[in-house]
Amino acid sequence: MREVRIKDTMSGELLTLPVEGEIGIYACGPTVYSRIHIGNARPFVVFSLLARFLKSEGYPAKLAINVTDVNDKIYTAAAERGIPSSELAAEMTAAYFEDTGRLGLGRPDAEPLATETIGPIVDLIATLVDEGHAYESGGDVYFSVRSFDAYGKLSHRPTEEMEQGEGDDAGSLKRDPLDFALWKTKKEGEDTAWDSPWGPGRPGWHIECSAMAEAELGQPFTIHGGGSDLVFPHHENEIAQSEAARGKELARIWMHNGMIETGSEKMSKSIGNIFQLSEAIDRFGAEAVVAYLISGHYRQPLAFGEGPLEQAVAGNERLRNFLRENPPGDEAGTEAAAAADRFRDALADDFNTPRAMREAFDLVRAANQRPDEPALTGAGTALAGMLDLVGLGSLAERGEEGPDAAALELLAARNQARESKDWGRADEIRDQLAELGWEVRDGAEGARLVPRD
RNA sequence: GGCGCCUUGGCGGAGUGGCUACGCAGCGGCCUGCAAAGCCGUUUACACCGGUUCGACUCCGGUAGGCGCCUCCA
Numbered sequence A: 001m002r003e004v005r006i007k008d009t010m011s012g013e014l015l016t017l018p019v020e021g022e023i024g025i026y027a028c029g030p031t032v033y034s035r036i037h038i039g040n041a042r043p044f045v046v047f048s049l050l051a052r053f054l055k056s057e058g059y060p061a062k063l064a065i066n067v068t069d070v071n072d073k074i075y076t077a078a079a080e081r082g083i084p085s086s087e088l089a090a091e092m093t094a095a096y097f098e099d100t101g102r103l104g105l106g107r108p109d110a111e112p113l114a115t116e117t118i119g120p121i122v123d124l125i126a127t128l129v130d131e132g133h134a135y136e137s138g139g140d141v142y143f144s145v146r147s148f149d150a151y152g153k154l155s156h157r158p159t160e161e162m163e164q165g166e167g168d169d170a171g172s173l174k175r176d177p178l179d180f181a182l183w184k185t186k187k188e189g190e191d192t193a194w195d196s197p198w199g200p201g202r203p204g205w206h207i208e209c210s211a212m213a214e215a216e217l218g219q220p221f222t223i224h225g226g227g228s229d230l231v232f233p234h235h236e237n238e239i240a241q242s243e244a245a246r247g248k249e250l251a252r253i254w255m256h257n258g259m260i261e262t263g264s265e266k267m268s269k270s271i272g273n274i275f276q277l278s279e280a281i282d283r284f285g286a287e288a289v290v291a292y293l294i295s296g297h298y299r300q301p302l303a304f305g306e307g308p309l310e311q312a313v314a315g316n317e318r319l320r321n322f323l324r325e326n327p328p329g330d331e332a333g334t335e336a337a338a339a340a341d342r343f344r345d346a347l348a349d350d351f352n353t354p355r356a357m358r359e360a361f362d363l364v365r366a367a368n369q370r371p372d373e374p375a376l377t378g379a380g381t382a383l384a385g386m387l388d389l390v391g392l393g394s395l396a397e398r399g400e401e402g403p404d405a406a407a408l409e410l411l412a413a414r415n416q417a418r419e420s421k422d423w424g425r426a427d428e429i430r431d432q433l434a435e436l437g438w439e440v441r442d443g444a445e446g447a448r449l450v451p452r453d
Numbered sequence B: 001g002g003c004g005c006c007u008u009g010g011c012g013g014a015g016u017g018g019c020u021a022c023g024c025a026g027c028g029g030c031c032u033g034c035a036a037a038g039c040c041g042u043u044u045a046c047a048c049c050g051g052u053u054c055g056a057c058u059c060c061g062g063u064a065g066g067c068g069c070c071u072c073c074a
Helices: A038-056 A072-081 A085-101 A118-130 A207-217 A228-246 A277-284 A286-293 A306-325 A334-348 A353-369 A379-389 A405-419 A423-435
Strands: A005-007 A014-016 A023-027 A061-065 A134-137 A140-143 A180-185 A201-203 A221-227 A251-257 A260-262 A438-443 A446-451
Touching: A005 A251, A023 A038, A023 A207, A038 A061, A038 A085, A038 A221, A038 A251, A038 A260, A038 A277, A038 A286, A038 A334, A038 A379, A061 A207, A072 A085, A085 A277, A118 A134, A118 A140, A118 A180, A118 A207, A118 A228, A140 A228, A180 A228, A201 A207, A207 A221, A207 A228, A221 A228, A228 A251, A277 A286, A277 A306, A286 A306, A306 A353, A306 A379, A334 A353, A334 A379, A353 A379, A405 A423, A405 A438, A405 A446, A423 A438
Parallel strands: A023 A061, A023 A221, A221 A251
Antiparallel strands: A005 A014, A134 A140, A140 A180, A180 A201, A438 A446
């Protein structure tokens, strides 16, 4: 079990994960009012792979990624389409599961829905009211920010000059402009509501995460993550709610991923420069999308464009080619094993995926340079193990189907043509094979057929 | 205006006080009937100006430009 360090947003320091007890990880998932874009996919990939790595190191990690399925935006989007908001939310939740499922990374250990956590949400709000950290006003319930002294400790903002709301007209109901809604009374045109001690309504934006995180992971848990745009106000407010209610820390480490940018501007549904995850997978494939998302350090912004995606495709092809020639199986030699070790070291050091990938590519080059080096036997085994850790294990999988009889026949005919040095005929057959989806590679041991993309 | 971050070679993107990141693309070469794959070489990368230092891309200060959050947002 390696010592794993993660940069904590709150303290700005690298903190070491505890070796005792469960590693609870909560990452904020999407609000499902439309299909998710590739920026939304970044935390899903980062935290899924982090949990996978920790488990492989022997840490008892549990990953929870929520779905926020009740929200103003959902009402608005549903009204535009003229369908019930619950129907839109269900549709988009299903789309989210499908789109992220196509990444081939499996599912998080828990994926709670806000609408299925209403009980704990109401209880949490009631506690805050009882403790004097929240108050009812006109059927709404607001959190009293000034009742929580530590407010601002995550985002390091002075409480002066702050004002928040969800674009509604609740201003007059608040005692203080800093306060934010925990519970919103049912309004005209809204088609979902739950009973509560303050009348029918629905949760505010931040409270659902506090409740779901506690329900799934207890409090405190180890890592709370999400996009860097959630630091304020979302995560700041989660801290205020949870810590004011329970009198103890919410999470030990705050881990935030950087934004994906198009033309140096962040990808955002409200800006409209979005690229849907499903579209990216359709065009470049899941492996390329995953490779792209781990091509930069999780905390840094990542440039988006066709170039980077195409580069990911090409890089994957290099790895796949190597694995075709060096299929996993043999036990890894010392040098190959050392590369795998450094790969894991990089991941243990603030989850540095680009540095880890360097080890993968370095290993490929070394093994290609010195194919007879004993220390590099089993390089394919080592490489496949590394790639599996970052969700690219499929690069090691052999094509599901070998060449069919027709292709083999053509290949044999081409071999004959080559023997008689009938190059024209040989090239002609090569073109025919290409049309059948096979690329011919002539090597020392004869010609091979490799599936074309 | 407040808080924080960034500026690396054609592109993406790591990293370190003195040593080739890596990948993609281009160019040249090796191999090859040709091609593919692979290998080698290559295009003198670290925004600018000062400072600290024997030595800075890597630390400090400033300048310019850019970004994020402060309103919904991964």
